Amino acid sequence: MSISLHPDSSEGRTLAASSAAAAPPVQGAQGPKVRARLFAKYVALFVAVVGVALLSNGIFEVFFYYREHKAALIRIQHEQAEAAAAKIGQFIKEIESQLGWTTQLPWSAGSLQDRRFDALRLLRQVPAITELSQVDSTGKERLRVSRLAMDVVDSGLDLSKDPKFTEAVANKVYYGPVYFRRESEPYMTLSLAGTRKDAGVSIAEVNLKLIWDVVSQIKVGERGHAYVVGSGGRLIAHPDISLVLRNTDMSKLVQVQAARDGNANDADALQGSLNIQGQEVLTASAPIAPLGWTMFVELPVKEAYASLYQALQRLAIVLLGASIFAVLAGIFLARRMVGPIRALSAGAERIGGGDFAQRITIRTGDELEGLANQFNDMGARLQESYADLENKVEQRTSELSESLQQQTATADVLKVISRSAFDLKSVLTTLTESAKALCGASLGIICLRDGEVMRLQAESGCTQAFIDFMHANPIKPGRDTITGRVFMDGKPAHVPDVKGDSEYNFGRAPALGNYRAVLAVPLMRDGAVEGVLLLGRPEPGPFSQRQIDLVQTFADQAVIAIENVRLFEQVQERTKELSLSLEELRTAQDRLVQTEKLASLGQLTAGIAHEIKNPLNFVNNFAALSGELIDELNDVLKPAALDDKTREEIDELTHMLKGNLEKVVQHGKRADSIVKNMLLHSREGSGEHRPADINAIVEESLNLAYHGARAEKSGFNITLKRDFDPSAGQVDLYPQEITRVFLNLISNGFYAATKRKEAGDEGFEPALSAATKSLGNKVEIRIRDNGTGIPPEVKEKMFNPFFTTKPAGEGTGLGLSMSHDIIVKQHGGTIDVATEPGAFTEFIITLPRSGAAQPINGGKN
Template sequence: MSISLHPDTPQARTGPSAAAAGVVPGEAAGRGIRTRLFTKYVALFVAVVAIALLANGLFEVFFYYREHKAALIRVQHEQAEAAAAKIGQFVKEIESQLGWTTQLPWSAGSIEQRRFDAQRLLRQVPAITELAQVDATGRERLRVSRLAMDAIDSGIDLSADPKFTEAVAHKVYYGPVYFRRESEPYMTLALAGARKDAGVSIAEVNLKLIWDVVSQIKVGEHGHAYVVGPEGRLIAHPDISLVLRNTDMSGLAQVRAAQAAGSTLSDTLPEARNIQGQQVLTASAPIEPLHWTMFVELPVEEAYATLHAALERLALVLLAASIFAVLAGIFLARRMVGPIQALRSGAERIGGGDFSQRISIKTGDELEGLADQFNDMGGRLQESYADLENKVEQRTAELRESLEQQTATAEILASISGSMHDTKPVFDAIVRNLLRMFDTRFAVVQTVHDGTVEMPAADGQPGFERLTERYPRALADDTVGGLAILSKRTVQFQPILGNPSAPSSTREFARDFGFNSVLFTPMLLREQVIGAIGVARVEAVAFDEKQIALIASFANQAVIAIENTRLLNELRMRTQELSRSLDDLRAAQDRLIQTEKLASLGQLTAGIAHEIKNPLNFINNFSAVSTELIDELNETLQSVSFEGKNKEEVDELTGMLKSNLEKVVQHGKRADSIVRNMLLHSRAGSGEHRPSDINAVVEESLNLAYHGARAERPAFNVTLEREFDPGAGMVDVYPQEIARVLLNLISNGFYAAAKRKESATDGFEPTLNAATKNLGDKVEIRIRDNGTGIPPEVRAKLFNPFFTTKPAGEGTGLGLSMSHDIVVKQHGGTIDVNTEPGVFTEFIITLPRKMAAGDTPGGKS
C-alpha cells in the first residue's frame, strides 16, 4: 500500500534532493529537536515525581508506625481483657450450676434427693470431679465423686475449715489452685445457701477443662493466651502438656512484671521471651475474683508484619513511581513526534488487516487531515469485512449448536449402552446435558408409578434440593409436570409469575425458587406415559422448536433406557429363578446320593422321605412349564434392540437356559426313580453363610422354642435366663443351620425340665439359661437346663444317629446327630455336653468367627 501526500504538504516541497538522500528533511529536523527535548523532559519529570513521592512516603511511614503501635497496644489489652472475661464467665457458670444444690434445708428424708441432684450436677458440669455437701453445723453429710467412692453421712467435721467458714462468711469461697498428682490443676469452690440451715456445697473443680476455653481464644495467627495463678504456676495453656507438667511461669519477665503491677501490664507492650524462648509482645489482665492473671502473647514477627509489609509496599510504590516517571517522561518527550509515529503505526495495522484501527491526531494541520483519510478508508474496509464475519460467526454458531446436540446424544447413548441394568446413569447424563446446553435453573427427570411421581434424577443451581423435597408426589394437574403427563403433550409456560393460566403449584415454586419459564415433555412408551423431562429458566424466555425437539429426543432415549432395563431385569429375574431351580435339583441329587448310602437303615420315618419329595414335585412341575418359559423369554428378547457383543451374550444365555432345562427334566426323572425305591436321609444347606449377630440368632431361637413349647403345653411355664456377651458380635455362619441346632437343644432342655417338673414334689421351678461369650477368634454358646440330666451310659451315645431316649413315636434320634454335623463338619466348631443326672444338662458350642474356605452347607465329607 502506498500513501500519496498532497502537493501542499511540507514533505512534498522539499525537492528531489532530499528524496534522493533517502531522508525527509522534516524528519531529520525532528530528530535533532528530539535529542535535546527528550533528555530534558525525562529528567525533569522524574525529579518532580520522585521528590514528591519520597516526601509523602516518609511522612506516611512515620505516622503509620505511631498509629500501628497504638493499635497494637489497644488490641492486645482488649484481647487480654476479653480472654479474662471468658475465664471468669466459665467459673461463674460453674458457680451458678452449683447454686441450686444449696437451696433446700437439711432434713432426714432429703439425703437421697440431694444425692440425685449431686449426681446430676456431675453429669451437667464435667469440670466438677467431686461434690461434698455440709450441713449448717459443718458436718459432711454427702460426698459424690468421679474419682472415689461416694460417702453418705461420713460426719467429717469441716466447721473450722476455710472451705466452710469462708463460704458461710462471704457466701462463696474460691480456694487456691493446687495440683493433684503434681499434674492436673484443681481448685475448691464452696457456695453457701441463702438459708442458714441450707449448709454449704463444696466442689472440687478440674481446671484442665479451662483448656477448652483458652484453646478457642485466637490471638493473631500464631499467638495464644494462657492463665497463671498467684504463685506463677501455669493453670491453662493451649499446650495441655505444659499444664499437666505443673509448669512454673514465674521465671518469665512478663509474669513477674504483671504480678508486681497487680496482674496488669503497663500501656506499653514490652518485648519478652515466652516459655519456648520466642520473642513476643505480651499483655495481661486480671481474672477476678480468682486472683489469676490472663496473658496474651503475639510473636514480634507477626505483630510488626503489617508494618514491614507497609514499608515493602512503599518501596515498591517508590520503585513503580520512578519507573512510571521515566516512562511518562519518555512519553511526553515522544509527543513531539507522536503524530508521525501514529500515522506510520496506523498504516502498518491497516496494511496488516486490522481495519478497526483508528488514528486520532488533533494537531489542526495536514497530519490531522491525513489521519482522517486513513480512518475513512479503515471504516469502509471494516464494513466490508463485517458482513463476511457475521456470516461466518452465524454459521459457526449453528455448527457449534449441532455439535453440542450430537455430543449430548452420544453421551446419553453411551450411558444407555454401558448401564443397561440401571437407568440412573442415563437420567443423570440427560439432566447434566440439559443444564449445560440450556443454562437452566434446574432440570429433572420424573417417572410415574401407580399415580405417584418420583424424581430419579435432578440437578440445578443452589437451592433446587428444597424444590425436589416439596414437589408433590401425587400425580395432579396443578404442576406443569403433572399437566404434561396427564395430557401426553409438551407443556411450557412463560412467564409464570403473574400468569393466571399457569398451574398453581408451579406459580408458587417459581416465586419461591426464582424461575419464570418452564417446559415439560412427556416420556411415552406405546402411548402410555411413564414419566416426563422438565427444565426451568430464570428469564421468561420461550424454548424454541429446536430446543423442544432436542428435549423430546432426550425423552425418547430415556424411554429406551427404561424399557431396556425392565426387559433385562425381567430376563435376569427369570434366569435367577431357573438358577435356583437348578440349585434345588443339585441339592436334591446330593440328598439322593446320601439316601443310597443310608438305604439299609429302616428307622427313618415317612416324614423324612416327604422332605425330599417336595423339591422333586417342584422340579417335575417346573419341567412341565419349561417350554412356555423359553418361548416367553424369546418373545421378550425379540422386543429389545441389542448391538454387537450384547446380542451374542443374550443368545449365549438363551442357549444355556435351554440346556439347563433339559438337564432339569433328566435329573427329575432320575430322582423320582430313586425315591420310589429307598427311604431318604439327607439334610440340605440353608442359604449362604454370612456374618450374623450371634446374640440375635440365640435370642430368636430362644423365643421360637419357648412359644412352640407353650403352644404344645399351655400349662407348662419355664423361666428363661439370658447372659449375652456384647462382645460376641458378628460370626460368619449359616444362620438358619445354627438356629436349627439351637432350637433342637433348647427344645430338649424344655423337655427335660418338663419331665423333672412332673415328678418333683418340692416346688421345683424349671429354668433354662442361654449364654454367649467372646473368645477372641471364636465365640461360645451355652444352653443349660435344670432338668433330669443325662446318665453316663446315655452321654457316650448322645451324638450317634438314630439314638433317642424319648418314647417310641416322639423322635427319630437324628436331632443331636444333625446338630453335631452342622457345628463340627459344616462350621468347623465343637459341641460338647456337661451334665449331672437329676441336676442339670449344659450343651457347649464353640464356633470360629470365620468359616474355613472349604466349608459348605452340606458339611465336610
C-alpha cells in the first residue's frame, strides 16, 4: 500500500484524512487532541521566537541608548558647569590681580592723597569693586573710597581682629561670605595683604552681579538651568533671584552632598536626584577656584529621557505588529505541517501492526519527507530481517559456542595460575601455551622489562634457534620493530603478513620462528609497559578482534601473576625484617634486666655508704680531738723546767704527731666526701617538690659557690656574669636537688677557669656566666666558663659514675653522674655540654615547667 500526499492539493489532504480514518486505532492514541496540541504548540513557538528576538533586540538597544544618552547629557552639563566655573574664577582672579598693586608700597611711602587717587583709579578700572578700604599693618583703617558713600580718610577704625584683616594677613588673601545690599544685588568681601609686613591690607567690596548674569545665561535644554552654591551649602546665584534672597540652604540635596564627597559627576549616584523645587533632575557640577564654591547645571529627567520614551513607544508598536504577523505566519506554517505528520502517524501505526510492505509517500522536500523515507527503509529492513532470521540465529549460536569455549579455556588458565601463583616461569609458560592454542598460533613468547630493554622469560612452540636469537637480541623501544613499538607506545600491534609489510623490520625472526602473521600486545601495569606477549602463525591472515581481546586478557593475567610474585617477595622481606626486630626486642629486654641490676647496685651502694659513715665519723672526730690534746699537752709542757735536749725531742715528737694527724684529717675529709656522694647518687631525691623561681635558684647557687670558693682558697678571683630571662618564672621541681646540680657545675667551672689561670696564660681573666631563657613549657639554663675545656674522649665518658680527670684526692667522679640523674631521671629534663678544648665549656640544661618530677629509683634510702 502506498500513501501519497502533496501539501498544496486538497486531494492530498482528503486522502490523508481518509487513510487516517481507515487505519486501525492504536491503543492510547488520541488523534484530534494531538493535532490540536501540535497546532497550538507551533503557533505559540513561532510567536515566541519572533517576539523574543524583537524584544531582546529592542531591550538591548534601549539599554545602551539609555546609557550613552545619559552619559552624553552628564558630559555636556559638566562641560557647561566647568566653563561657567572657570569664567567666575577668572572674574575673581582678575579683581584680585587689579587689587594687588595697591599693596605694593609700605604706608611710610607716599601720602594719603596719592593713595586716594590710586583707589579712585582702581574703581574706574574695575567696575565690580564698589568700595575699597586700605588698612595699615596694625589693623587701623587709613582710607575708604566708595561709589555708594562718602570717602573717609584716617577713620582710625580698628580692624585688627576682623576676619577680613586677620585671614588676609595669615593667608595673603581672604574671600568673605556673600551678602546682599538693598536685598537685590549680591556682594562679597575680598581682602589682599601685601608681600611686605608694613604694606598693610586692601579690602574691596565686590559686586557679584556678573556671576548672576553668567548663571542666568546658561541654558540646558528647554527647562534646565544653572546655579552656584557656596562652601557652606547656601545658594549664591540662581535664575530665580527669590531663592537667593531667601538665603536658601542647599546642603541637604543629594547632588550637593555628592559634590562635597567628591562624587559630583557619578551619573549612577545622581540618577533621580531632586532639586530644590522637588523635581527629578540630572545634575553635573564643577568647583569654582579659588572661592570654594560649586557650579551646578541640572536638567529635568522628563526632558532628558523624552527621546528614550519615544523609542520605547516605537518599540511597542513594532512588537505589536510583529506579534500579529507571527500569529498569522504560525497558523499558516502549522497547517502545512499537520497534514504530513498525520500521514506519518498513520504509516507508523500500520508498520507497528505488522504491515511491512506498505510505504509512505510525502512530497514536501524537507525533513518530513526524509522521515517518511526512513520509515520506508525501516519497513524494508524489517522484511529482510524476517527473511534471514534463521541464518542469523545459527550464526549467533556458533559465536556463542566459540565464546563459551574461550571462556572455558580462560578459566582453565586461571586455575593453573592459582595453583602455581609464586612460580612465575610456570605461570607465564602456561599463559603462552593457552593463548597460542586458542588463537591457532604456532609459537608464543612473553618478554619482561629488564631496565631499558625486554628479555625473553617464557616461550611455547619456539625453535632453539629462535630462542637463541631472542636471547641475543633483547627488545628495545623503537618504531622499526613490532615489539619495540609496542614497548614504546603501550598499544597492541598486528601484522597479517610479515612478508608483505613494509612498515616494520622483522629481520631473521620470521624465518627462525616460522611465522607469517604476528600479533603483539603489551603487559601494562599502572600505565607503564612491563612486558610483551607475542603470537605467530605460519599462514598469513589477520587475527580477529575477539582473538586480540582474548590475548589482551591473557596479558592482563600475566601482569597480575607478576604482581603476585612481587608481593610475595615483599612479604618474605618484611618477614625477615620482623625477625630482626624481634631479635632487637630481646636485646632491649636484656638491657632492661641489666638496668634493674644497676638499680639494685645503687641500693647496695647506699647500704655500704651508711655502714662506712659511722666508723668514718669516729676516725674524723678522734683525729680532731687528738690534735686538740696535743695542743693542750704542748701548752702544759711549755712552762715546765726542761733541758734543751728534752724540749727539742718533745717539739719534734709533737710536730710529727700533728703532721700525721693532719694527713688523717685530710684523708678522712676525702673519704667523707666520697660517702656523701655515694649517698646522693643512690637516693631518689630529697627535699620538697614545689614550684620555685629558677632565676632565684641560679642566683643563690652562684653566690654560695663563689663565697665557698673564696673561703676555701685565698686569692680566689673570678668574674661572674648573669643574663636572666624575667619570663623564665616558676618551675615545678626539687629546689635542693637542682641547687646541688648548679653548685656542682659552677664549682667545676671555677676549677677549670682557675686551672687555666694557674697554667700561666698571660692576659687571661677567669670568668663564669649563668643565663636562663623561657622556652614556653620548658626553661633553659646555661652555665659557661672560659676554662681549659673538655677533650672529645673525656666528653663521651664525663657522665659515667666514678669517672674523673682530677688528680687523686681532688674528686670522686660522682658529681656529673649525680647531676645527670637529677636532671634527666628525677625531673624529666635534658643536660648537654658544648665545649672547645683550651677555650670554654658550657652546660645546657632544659627543665619542664611542671609534672616532670619522678623518683630516680624504686626504693628509698
